[in-house]
Amino acid sequence: MKFATVFTDILLLSSTLISSTVAIKPRQNSYTPAVGVQNGSGKQPRYEIRVMHASHPRMYSLFILAMQAWQAMPQTDKMSFYQLSGIHGLPAVAWDGVTGPAKAASAWNASPDRSGYNTGYCTHSMTIFLPWHRPYLALVEQQLNSLAMTIAQKYTGPDKQLWIVAAKKLRLPYWDWAQARVAGDSSFPVIMGSSQISVQTPTGWKSIPNPLFKYTFNDVPGANHKTELQMYPVSL
Numbered sequence: 001m002k003f004a005t006v007f008t009d010i011l012l013l014s015s016t017l018i019s020s021t022v023a024i025k026p027r028q029n030s031y032t033p034a035v036g037v038q039n040g041s042g043k044q045p046r047y048e049i050r051v052m053h054a055s056h057p058r059m060y061s062l063f064i065l066a067m068q069a070w071q072a073m074p075q076t077d078k079m080s081f082y083q084l085s086g087i088h089g090l091p092a093v094a095w096d097g098v099t100g101p102a103k104a105a106s107a108w109n110a111s112p113d114r115s116g117y118n119t120g121y122c123t124h125s126m127t128i129f130l131p132w133h134r135p136y137l138a139l140v141e142q143q144l145n146s147l148a149m150t151i152a153q154k155y156t157g158p159d160k161q162l163w164i165v166a167a168k169k170l171r172l173p174y175w176d177w178a179q180a181r182v183a184g185d186s187s188f189p190v191i192m193g194s195s196q197i198s199v200q201t202p203t204g205w206k207s208i209p210n211p212l213f214k215y216t217f218n219d220v221p222g223a224n225h226k227t228e229l230q231m232y233p234v235s236l
């Protein structure tokens with residue numbers, strides 16, 4: 001009798017699986033997996049931004065130039081700064097065809113008080129806060145590194161290989177806001193707060209607009225910008 005019950009359950013489960021299988025949609029073959037940096041450089045440290053600037057100057061220049069190139073990508077590109085940043089929250093639209101949380105975006109837009117609706121994929125105030133953000137940062141890091149690798153190939157001269165090695169080892173830097181102020185710097189590091197920044201480009205040292213200072217939105221047709229983003233044409 002016991003066996004019969006288990007067997008019946010298995011049959012029921014099987015029929016459920018079969019009907020579920022029929023309902024499964026074909027896998028989208030253009031998904032971009034978050035795999036982190038996969039260029040053979042192994043595990044590399046993430047440096048504090050001021051440490052990177054002071055002790056790893058090639059890496060720092062590549063990071064800034066990669067950020068600049070990333071922000072210059074069309075907002076229609078799913079790997080653009082605009083779209084990858086958007087995974088975290090606004091404009092709360094589907095990324096890479098992954099629907100679900102973004103379904104509520106239109107309702108979220110229509111809500112005057114912005115409450116009770118989904119605000120993007122990001123999970124805060126939940127136990128999966130860390131497990132969600134780790135692969136997200138890995139995706140950001142792999143895109144940043146990919147751009148840096150392309151830029152590194154453009155350097156010429158005897159140091160070319162050093163630039164390529166620095167690019168391979170480049171990981172996402174961070175800002176330790178609790179670190180003691182560095183002598184001669186402000187509490188908010190100058191390299192983050194300056195509108196212009198000096199970097200060594202493939203064609204020599206140049207002063208360029210600092211990509212850490214702001215991002216200028218480049219609206220595209222159909223962009224799901226909300227009032228908040230329209231109020232701030234550049235990020236702070």
Ligand SMILES: [Cu+2]
Nearest residue numbers: 088122123124
């Ligand atoms: Cu978050």
